[in-house]
Amino acid sequence: MAVAGTLYTYPENWRAFKALIAAQYSGAKIKVLSTPPQFHFGQTNKTPEFLKKFPAGKVPAFEGDDGFCVFESNAIAHYVSNEELRGATKESAAQVLQWVSFADSDIVPPASTWVFPTLGIMQYNKQATECAKEEVRRILGLLDSHLKTRTFLVGECITLADITVVCTLLWLYKQVLEPPFRQPYENVNRWFVTCINQPQFKTILGELKLCEKMAQFDAKKFAENQPKKESSKKEKPPKEEKKAEKKEEKKPEPEEEMDECDQALAAEPKSKDPFSHLPKSPFSMDEFKRKYSNEDTLKVALPHFWEHFDKDGWSIWYAEYRFPEELAQTFMSCNLITGMFQRLDKLRKNAFASVILFGTNNDSSISGIWVFRGQELAFPLSPDWQVDYESYTWRKLDPDSEECKDLVKEYFLWEGSFKHVGKAFNQGKIFK
Numbered sequence: 001m002a003v004a005g006t007l008y009t010y011p012e013n014w015r016a017f018k019a020l021i022a023a024q025y026s027g028a029k030i031k032v033l034s035t036p037p038q039f040h041f042g043q044t045n046k047t048p049e050f051l052k053k054f055p056a057g058k059v060p061a062f063e064g065d066d067g068f069c070v071f072e073s074n075a076i077a078h079y080v081s082n083e084e085l086r087g088a089t090k091e092s093a094a095q096v097l098q099w100v101s102f103a104d105s106d107i108v109p110p111a112s113t114w115v116f117p118t119l120g121i122m123q124y125n126k127q128a129t130e131c132a133k134e135e136v137r138r139i140l141g142l143l144d145s146h147l148k149t150r151t152f153l154v155g156e157c158i159t160l161a162d163i164t165v166v167c168t169l170l171w172l173y174k175q176v177l178e179p180p181f182r183q184p185y186e187n188v189n190r191w192f193v194t195c196i197n198q199p200q201f202k203t204i205l206g207e208l209k210l211c212e213k214m215a216q217f218d219a220k221k222f223a224e225n226q227p228k229k230e231s232s233k234k235e236k237p238p239k240e241e242k243k244a245e246k247k248e249e250k251k252p253e254p255e256e257e258m259d260e261c262d263q264a265l266a267a268e269p270k271s272k273d274p275f276s277h278l279p280k281s282p283f284s285m286d287e288f289k290r291k292y293s294n295e296d297t298l299k300v301a302l303p304h305f306w307e308h309f310d311k312d313g314w315s316i317w318y319a320e321y322r323f324p325e326e327l328a329q330t331f332m333s334c335n336l337i338t339g340m341f342q343r344l345d346k347l348r349k350n351a352f353a354s355v356i357l358f359g360t361n362n363d364s365s366i367s368g369i370w371v372f373r374g375q376e377l378a379f380p381l382s383p384d385w386q387v388d389y390e391s392y393t394w395r396k397l398d399p400d401s402e403e404c405k406d407l408v409k410e411y412f413l414w415e416g417s418f419k420h421v422g423k424a425f426n427q428g429k430i431f432k
Contacts, residue, residue, distance in 0.1 A: 004029040005064035010041040015073035024200035026082040099161035103168040110135035120221035147187040274381035281313030321366035369411040
């Protein structure tokens with residue numbers, strides 16, 4: 001007897017697609033509740049009635065007509081599948097589970113890091129995105145090799161392995177895998193297109209158009225998706241509002257809205273600015289960062305940097321990780337770098353760095369170029385900034401020297417000979 005029940009989710013949830021496509025193959029009868037008034041994500045799934053059935057409050061969640069309840073998309077997809085989809089033999093069942101697990105552990109993290117900012121649901125991080133792109137290349141290469149002599153991931157027909165991996169790759173193919181990026185992976189492309197053109201996939205996914213141009217982060221779209229900061233404030237009575245307006249008229253308007261860094265500093269009035277004793281510098285770090293983020297590095301950002309750099313008010317340093325023998329997996333090394341920068345957020349107004357991971361697993365090194373306000377190494381100037389810096393050796397560079405100009409060019413461009421490193425380039429630019 002075919003499975004029948006209700007799937008609670010939200011519209012266009014790729015995780016829910018796994019169960020719905022599997023149901024098309026197995027004949028399971030699934031009713032979908034994804035929109036108000038039947039189901040309102042963020043509200044319905046927080047009610048006592050829903051939590052009694054699904055304690056985690058997560059979606060997708062499945063409730064069978066017989067009262068059986070299960071959450072987590074892979075578990076639901078497995079439950080509504082038939083034996084052929086799950087793997088007809090013990091060996092094929094294990095291989096299906098292998099690819100289902102691979103999708104969650106290896107594909108979802110980099111895919112989310114790369115795609116979510118393009119959808120306006122996550123802040124863009126240049127270093128994290130570049131690392132994610134390299135990881136996606138690795139994954140596509142692995143899949144391409146596996147599919148070189150196979151039509152599907154497991155056996156001679158579509159299984160839950162294909163359904164799960166296709167759904168996990170869905171937003172990559174829709175948003176960012178433009179033709180030049182995906183072209184080297186012919187076997188993956190052939191398999192992906194074969195799957196999405198099966199009637200069972202088309203019924204759920206519709207006509208899928210592959211990405212023509214890589215989507216980029218839209219700061220305006222991201223800002224629109226953020227909750228309004230003023231919404232939680234209570235409105236003042238009319239009389240109080242008039243008084244407040246009169247007072248505000250006497251105060252000059254700020255030149256621009258404070259960002260998160262400025263707000264954090266403003267919230268700590270007792271802490272002394274370590275750079276307050278320095279004279280005002282004509283070099284604008286924010287202006288350079290805008291050039292670096294949005295325009296061509298070689299043709300625009302780099303010339304702008306050297307044209308406006310104030311060598312009396314700023315300094316340039318070369319840093320190298322002290323313990324390369326302790327570096328194991330490259331993704332862990334990237335996390336090491338990222339973690340340092342995340343904890344140095346209050347320094348970003350007065351610093352910029354491009355840090356690169358060189359080499360391969362168990363044979364790598366980390367080095368980079370840093371630009372600081374003032375002539376001293378910035379980290380000891382504040383307890384808030386003393387994060388991991390002692391794990392690096394630091395060497396101040398002469399901005400007029402050819403060595404400095406060459407290093408700045410290579411690390412800012414993220415390309416070059418890197419003769420001082422002696423290892424093959426791998427991945428890992430950090431931008432502050």
